[in-house]
Amino acid sequence: MAIEMSSDTAICSRCGRKYSRRKGYFPVSYAILHKGIGYIPVCKECIDAMYNTYLAQCNNAKDAVRQMCRKLDLYWSESVYEIVSRKSTTRSMMTQYIAKINSVSYAGKSYDDTLSEEGTLWNFNQDIEDDSDYDNSDIAQEQALETPEEIIAFWGSGYSDEMYHELEQRRQYWMSKFPEGTELDVGTEALIRQICSLELDINRDRIAGKSVDKSVNALNNLLGSANLKPTQQKADGDSAQENTPFGVWIRRWETKRPVPDPDPELEDVDGIIRYISIWFLGHLCKMLGIKNTYCRLYEEEIAKMRVDRPEYEDEDDETLFNDIFGGSNSVEENESDG
Secondary structure (H helix, E strand, O other): OOOOOOOOOEEOOOOOOEEOOOOOOOOEOOOHHHOOOOEOOOOHHHHHHHHHHHHHHHOOHHHHHHHHHHHHOOOOOHHHHHHHHOOOOOOOHHHHHHHHHOOHHHOOOOHHHHHHHHOOOOOHHHHHHHHHHHHHHHHHHHHHOOOOHHHHHHHOOOOOHHHHHHHHHHHHHHHOOOOOOOOOOHHHHHHHHHHHHHHHHHHHHHHOOOOOHHHHHHHHHHHHHOOOOHHHHHHHHHHHHHHOOHHHHHHHHHHHOOOOOOOHHHOOOOOHHHHHHHHHHHHHHHHHOOOOHHHHHHHHHHHHHOOOOOOOOHHHHHHHHHHHHOOHHHHHHHHHHO
16 A cells, blocks of 8 residues: 655656645555655656657657666566556556556566566676667667757757757647647747746756745746636636537537437437427428428328318208208108108
8 A cells, every 4th residue: 555645745856846745646656665655756747758758769668668667666577568558558558557567466576576587687797788788779769869950949949858858848738728729829939938948947946945936926927928827717718608609509519428319219209300390390381382291291280180061962951951950850750740
């Protein structure tokens, strides 16, 4: 069971971001190295970023997961990886792998156990050769994966590749807060650039133990200028809801959560569809002289309720008289008496 520390906050050892708690933000770990807190000291977002970096460099999910295990002192098992790979996508592989090795079967194991099982725990010469091969290929891949020119043009020159990567991560995060397909104007783009840079500066200062009050105030001012404060977003949301037509809400609802088709035995149990088709559409088509299925249905229903007046021939006048006045029996009695 993970041990929750009494501290009210937790700080990621990689990005320096402060969290209100570890649970939910940091992966659980039962390894000896993490026994004191019960969690990996790197947040889930940073773990995904590190995994994606290794995946881009080696273009092999298994190698990227193993490198993450070596980096974070986690137990590596190819059999566990094979189980996870059949159920996970490439991008969610690391998260699912960590969850799997936290089971009872692998609790307490670390990367040392992996090396012991492979028989290379104390074979330092072999490790050095392997690390040398890996580092050489790693350097070659890093050289092949230089920062694109458009990213340098956006952020300006002078940053390291890691810095460009972190800035791009923050920019993607803030862009996700805008509606899909939004094209930012020059002013908003400049504000987003400053917000991302200031966030990284705040994280570095916090890690170094420096005061960040002035930087936080500057960040709040930038967020207000970009109309990204929570109060501004709430006000804009309320205004948008008031000005959104009812038909647009129906279309959004049907697009995101369409109403399922009813069971056949429950379809139009009260006959409202037939009622509208006959007495509204059919009547309308009849008035306008449109001959179609609705008009035919309307005429058939009207025919069921139409009463035709009976027609009598001339010699049947006495029969008509008797039918109307009910005197047929009295006439027959008079004839018999006569």
